[in-house]
Amino acid sequence: MANAERTLVLIKPDALQRELAGEVLSRFEKKGLKIVALKLTNLDDSTLQEHYGHLADKPFFADLKSFMMQTPVIAMILEGLGAIDEVRKIVGATNPREADAGTIRADLSMNVPSNMVHASDSPENAEIEMKRFFKDDEVFTYVKLTDKYHFGEGV
Numbered sequence: 001m002a003n004a005e006r007t008l009v010l011i012k013p014d015a016l017q018r019e020l021a022g023e024v025l026s027r028f029e030k031k032g033l034k035i036v037a038l039k040l041t042n043l044d045d046s047t048l049q050e051h052y053g054h055l056a057d058k059p060f061f062a063d064l065k066s067f068m069m070q071t072p073v074i075a076m077i078l079e080g081l082g083a084i085d086e087v088r089k090i091v092g093a094t095n096p097r098e099a100d101a102g103t104i105r106a107d108l109s110m111n112v113p114s115n116m117v118h119a120s121d122s123p124e125n126a127e128i129e130m131k132r133f134f135k136d137d138e139v140f141t142y143v144k145l146t147d148k149y150h151f152g153e154g155v
């Protein structure tokens with residue numbers, strides 16, 4: 001939709017290990033975010049070096065990378081009004097014990113790095129991250145019957 005944003009989300013290995021991937025995806029769907037790309041993919045060291053480059057100097061960086069390689073992750077692009085901020089709101093603060101109740105991280109996790117989900121934090125990073133994980137022909141545009149509720153005005 002012309003007035004909507006797109007954002008990159010990863011469902012992390014702890015969610016897959018704990019059989020909570022469906023629960024996480026369901027929360028985004030229920031909000032009214034449209035799935036426009038979705039796949040299971042393995043992360044390698046160089047992808048993680050790029051993706052978490054802002055954390056490369058941290059003492060936990062090696063552990064973070066090996067955590068993210070425990071299983072494939074589910075990568076997706078979600079579309080919606082203000083999707084970047086709305087998804088970050090639903091995901092909650094980085095530390096699950098500081099996240100607000102009702103968020104995915106607060107409700108379903110206890111610790112870092114195993115906090116269930118990655119979500120882009122700005123329009124600039126969303127563009128970079130969507131390209132990092134998806135080719136153009138893996139991203140879909142389609143009409144849903146519910147679009148008028150989630151994207152329309154005055155309905």
Ligand code: IDP
Nearest residue numbers: 055060064093094112113114115117118119121
């Ligand atoms: P974000 O995921 O909320 O955007 P970032 O600061 O970008 O938070 O950190 C990326 C990821 O690195 C976090 O989601 C978490 O998995 C991991 N992480 C962040 N801080 C720590 C830490 O202090 N110890 C271990 N892992 C951390």
Ligand code: MG
Nearest residue numbers: 118119120121
């Ligand atoms: Mg981040």
